[in-house]
Amino acid sequence: MNRTVDRLWSLFFLMVPVLGVGVFVWAMADIYPMQGHWLPENVDEQGGIIDGLFLFILALTGIIFVGTGVALFVFLWRYAASVRSESVAYTHGSHTLEVVWSIIPAATLLFIAIYQMNAWADAKLRRPSVVIDGKREPRPPIAEVTGRQFEWRIRYAGADGAVGTKDDLFTVNELRLPANEEIVLSIKTEDVLHSFFLPNLRIKQDVVPGMKQLVWFRPTRTGSYDIVCAELCGWGHYKMRGRLELMTREAFDAWYRVEFAQQETSSFEPPAAE
Amino acid sequence: MSSIAVDAPGDRRAGDSAPTFGQFVSTYVFSKDHKIIGLQFLFSTLIWFLIGGLLALGIRWQLAYPWSTMPVLGPLLFSEEGGQISPEFYTTLFTMHATVMIFFVIIPILAGAFGNYLIPLMIGADDMAFPTLNMLSYWFMWPAFVLISASFFTPPYGAGAGWTSYPTLASIPQASPGSFHAQTLWLMGITFVGVSSMMGSVNYLTTIIQMRAPGMTMFRLPLTIWGMFITAILQAFALPVLTAAGFMQLTDRLFGTGFFTPEHWVVNNGVPVSGGGQTLLWQHLFWFYSHPAVYIMILPAMGMVSDMLACFARKPIFGYKPMVYSISGIAGLGFIVWGHHMFVSGMNPILGMTFMVSTMMIALPSAVKVFNWLGTLWGGRIRFTTPMLFALSFVSMFVIGGLSGIFMAATPVDMFIHDTYFIVAHFHYVLFGGTAMAVFGAVYFWFPKMFGRMMNEPLGKLHFVLTFIFLNGTFYTMHILGAVGFPRRLADPYPYQTFEHLRPMNVFMTWCAIGMVTTQVLFVVNFFVSIFAGPRVGRNPWGANSLEWMAPSPPGHGNFDFQPIVYRGPYEYGSPEVDTDNYPQTQPPPSGGSSDERRSH
Numbered sequence: 123m124n125r126t127v128d129r130l131w132s133l134f135f136l137m138v139p140v141l142g143v144g145v146f147v148w149a150m151a152d153i154y155p156m157q158g159h160w161l162p163e164n165v166d167e168q169g170g171i172i173d174g175l176f177l178f179i180l181a182l183t184g185i186i187f188v189g190t191g192v193a194l195f196v197f198l199w200r201y202a203a204s205v206r207s208e209s210v211a212y213t214h215g216s217h218t219l220e221v222v223w224s225i226i227p228a229a230t231l232l233f234i235a236i237y238q239m240n241a242w243a244d245a246k247l248r249r250p251s252v253v254i255d256g257k258r259e260p261r262p263p264i265a266e267v268t269g270r271q272f273e274w275r276i277r278y279a280g281a282d283g284a285v286g287t288k289d290d291l292f293t294v295n296e297l298r299l300p301a302n303e304e305i306v307l308s309i310k311t312e313d314v315l316h317s318f319f320l321p322n323l324r325i326k327q328d329v330v331p332g333m334k335q336l337v338w339f340r341p342t343r344t345g346s347y348d349i350v351c352a353e354l355c356g357w358g359h360y361k362m363r364g365r366l367e368l369m370t371r372e373a374f375d376a377w378y379r380v381e382f383a384q385q386e387t388s389s390f391e392p393p394a395a396e
Numbered sequence: 397m398s399s400i401a402v403d404a405p406g407d408r409r410a411g412d413s414a415p416t417f418g419q420f421v422s423t424y425v426f427s428k429d430h431k432i433i434g435l436q437f438l439f440s441t442l443i444w445f446l447i448g449g450l451l452a453l454g455i456r457w458q459l460a461y462p463w464s465t466m467p468v469l470g471p472l473l474f475s476e477e478g479g480q481i482s483p484e485f486y487t488t489l490f491t492m493h494a495t496v497m498i499f500f501v502i503i504p505i506l507a508g509a510f511g512n513y514l515i516p517l518m519i520g521a522d523d524m525a526f527p528t529l530n531m532l533s534y535w536f537m538w539p540a541f542v543l544i545s546a547s548f549f550t551p552p553y554g555a556g557a558g559w560t561s562y563p564t565l566a567s568i569p570q571a572s573p574g575s576f577h578a579q580t581l582w583l584m585g586i587t588f589v590g591v592s593s594m595m596g597s598v599n600y601l602t603t604i605i606q607m608r609a610p611g612m613t614m615f616r617l618p619l620t621i622w623g624m625f626i627t628a629i630l631q632a633f634a635l636p637v638l639t640a641a642g643f644m645q646l647t648d649r650l651f652g653t654g655f656f657t658p659e660h661w662v663v664n665n666g667v668p669v670s671g672g673g674q675t676l677l678w679q680h681l682f683w684f685y686s687h688p689a690v691y692i693m694i695l696p697a698m699g700m701v702s703d704m705l706a707c708f709a710r711k712p713i714f715g716y717k718p719m720v721y722s723i724s725g726i727a728g729l730g731f732i733v734w735g736h737h738m739f740v741s742g743m744n745p746i747l748g749m750t751f752m753v754s755t756m757m758i759a760l761p762s763a764v765k766v767f768n769w770l771g772t773l774w775g776g777r778i779r780f781t782t783p784m785l786f787a788l789s790f791v792s793m794f795v796i797g798g799l800s801g802i803f804m805a806a807t808p809v810d811m812f813i814h815d816t817y818f819i820v821a822h823f824h825y826v827l828f829g830g831t832a833m834a835v836f837g838a839v840y841f842w843f844p845k846m847f848g849r850m851m852n853e854p855l856g857k858l859h860f861v862l863t864f865i866f867l868n869g870t871f872y873t874m875h876i877l878g879a880v881g882f883p884r885r886l887a888d889p890y891p892y893q894t895f896e897h898l899r900p901m902n903v904f905m906t907w908c909a910i911g912m913v914t915t916q917v918l919f920v921v922n923f924f925v926s927i928f929a930g931p932r933v934g935r936n937p938w939g940a941n942s943l944e945w946m947a948p949s950p951p952g953h954g955n956f957d958f959q960p961i962v963y964r965g966p967y968e969y970g971s972p973e974v975d976t977d978n979y980p981q982t983q984p985p986p987s988g989g990s991s992d993e994r995r996s997h
């Protein structure tokens with residue numbers, strides 16, 4: 123009786139690694155009812171690297187998760203009081219083991235740390251460049267995105283390549299960009315913290331009062347995607363939703379011309395540039 | 397030679413003599429006895445635990461059935477809106493849930509309740525070093541209770557800037573008009589919690605350093621005490637920073653000092669703030685406290701789990717010293733990793749790399765602890781008591797929380813999962829799966845000492861099984877949501893194309909959460925019925941070794957009815973020196989001398 127109960131407890135704890143791995147596999151395999159319960163479609167060149175890192179860490183941590191979970195189960199199964207008649211292993215530890223299980227995780231963790239630095243540098247430090255008059259220059263932002271309670275205001279640089287000039291185009295919550303090009307955006311806020319989150323491009327950057335930030339990416343296909351605000355910005359945080367339209371260069375240029383012409387003929391008064 | 401008897405009062409149970417009102421007040425209300433103060437903390441925090449849980453159900457209801465009338469709780473809490481949760485109120489709900497759980501439950505239940513109750517008993521002292529300060533540390537929680545509750549009920553909505561209270565949303569009143577006074581009250585409340593913790597930590601440090609019984613060297617302390625000791629150090633060094641930052645935000649709100657606001661900043665057509673400050677400064681100061689605070693919220697639990705595991709595996713703890721060093725290592729590293737909360741905040745990306753490396757390294761001592769717990773179980777004779785089941789689940793759940801930390805420590809991956817449900821999964825695994833489960837275990841474990849009676853075992857096991865299942869149903873699924881990028885703190889994420897199909901899973905999680913909160917009724921019933929009707933026990937019902945089990949159950953004023961003298965560490969289970977499988981710290985060795993010295997290792 124006691125023995126059975128103890129066995130059941132061991133099996134109860136075995137369920138942790140079994141179901142734990144099961145749920146992830148289930149979600150990754152896209153099976154009912156968990157279709158689409160995994161990394162959303164990736165449409166960025168660097169995004170694949172980030173996904174790869176995620177999966178790499180998942181595999182590594184998965185091994186440790188299963189290893190510790192199974193070890194826990196085996197120990198509970200074998201050393202339950204009801205199944206053991208001999209006395210306990212009277213030991214206070216082992217130097218060798220301590221050294222082994224310090225050095226192996228330390229090396230692994232250090233490896234992960236170094237392994238992913240390059241992706242981080244690509245995302246945050248290595249701004250794309252352009253060649254202007256034979257000189258390599260940092261690529262200027264194609265548009266400036268301003269977060270405010272509770273919308274995204276977008277201001278395209280226009281033909282002169284500078285934001286804050288007469289030929290700027292204004293939109294709200296609608297960011298259209300050409301695909302298959304290096305894109306640089308300048309992002310900022312007008313009031314409180316927001317976070318410019320493009321789930322499908324694996325991009326997230328908080329916008330901070332008093333600071334200007336740049337994000338860059340290279341969309342790999344056309345389509346329509348979400349812009350999410352990922353930093354609490356007040357009661358309307360949940361509805362601070364924008365759309366990202368990735369289009370071909372031709373379609374983008376055509377759209378831009380039409381929009382800009384409309385803006386010129388309307389009585390729209392551009393907000394003062396600072 | 398056996399223990400020396402000293403004349404301390406033994407058991408003093410209610411009903412021995414009818415106390416006058418004045419006696420009652422000084423014994424049970426403004427008591428300076430660490431045990432009473434510990435119990436006061438325990439009862440207060442358990443009540444707040446319930447409140448925090450109900451707040452969580454509000455959040456969960458909204459995520460499962462957005463903008464619908466919440467049954468039972470809805471009409472009670474927000475009748476004006478017809479029982480619906482408004483977007484403003486949703487921000488208040490998650491702000492209050494986190495505030496209550498962190499500042500009124502986890503921190504005070506570990507340090508305040510168990511720290512107070514156990515430290516003097518486990519080190520063989522008659523009380524804390526500064527009993528009056530100790531009493532004050534409890535009573536300083538009350539202004540905090542009142543202020544935070546007031547903030548919750550201040551119309552139109554309570555504080556809604558999250559427990560992290562980031563400027564400029566939190567520091568400029570016009571930025572969230574709905575929490576005008578509430579946010580100010582919230583800040584004042586948190587300050588009182590800080591003062592209370594500070595008084596506690598000074599007391600714990602002094603007591604542990606100065607008042608250990610003869611023979612109780614630092615390396616003979618139970619790991620619970622090590623956890624409390626290091627926690628007290630963390631609090632003493634980190635809290636002043638939070639307090640200072642809190643005052644700065646308070647003056648920003650009240651006098652427009654602009655510590656956290658840039659030059660000429662105007663929000664919502666409010667008055668321009670002359671500014672000259674830095675928004676990110678708050679995040680640095682806040683996390684400089686709050687990262688160490690996450691260890692304040694787990695180190696004592698790790699210690700208590702170690703004690704329970706050794707006791708019910710009937711085996712010495714595996715690697716006592718590595719355990720002590722890893723607790724200390726976590727504490728030390730804990731001061732240089734705060735930037736991992738700010739990878740995408742706009743902080744210098746190169747600084748981010750530095751914080752990434754230190755964060756990776758802090759997973760190491762955590763891993764060492766897990767391996768040593770497993771080593772403790774290896775070759776033992778494991779008894780599946782209720783406290784043991786909770787302690788085992790701590791290990792199993794902490795592994796999940798620790799491993800998810802590695803994803804977020806990898807900066808490029810964090811770019812995607814920061815502020816998503818992946819983070820929410822992470823901290824619920826360490827804080828609920830870890831600390832809260834350890835606390836349940838600790839209540840079952842030390843209850844006989846506190847009240848002289850046992851809690852009901854079958855009911856305890858049922859409580860364990862249901863809590864464990866529902867906990868994983870609620871929180872494990874959050875990893876999956878996080879992988880989709882599902883953002884936290886969003887009142888209604890479903891209009892987003894990326895997240896519109898995730899509601900069924902949220903419904904599942906909500907019902908698991910409701911099950912989890914409901915299950916706690918078993919615990920409450922078991923707890924209160926056992927206080928009065930549980931089977932009476934002697935001093936040492938679990939056959940444990942540490943000093944508190946040598947005192948009467950419950951211990952009288954002054955704790956011990958003899959002068960404890962310590963001969964060895966607290967984990968000598970199954971020692972070949974004696975025939976019994978436990979070997980109390982106070983039991984003189986058969987051949988004289990101390991058993992420590994003959995250790996092989």
Ligand code: HEM
Nearest residue numbers: 690693694736737759762798801802804805814815823826
């Ligand atoms: C194995 C060691 C751990 C690592 C590597 C780790 C790493 C991290 C990282 C990188 C974040 C920030 C994620 C983000 O916001 O993007 C984080 C958040 C958090 N961690 Fe951990 N963590 C560890 C252990 C713990 C423990 C033991 C606790 C508590 C007992 C804890 C509690 C928290 C909390 C509460 C947050 C979220 C705070 C918030 O944003 O509201 N962590 N952790």
Ligand SMILES: [Cu+2]
Nearest residue numbers: 351353355359
């Ligand atoms: Cu927002």
Ligand SMILES: [Cu+2]
Nearest residue numbers: 687690734737
């Ligand atoms: Cu942290």
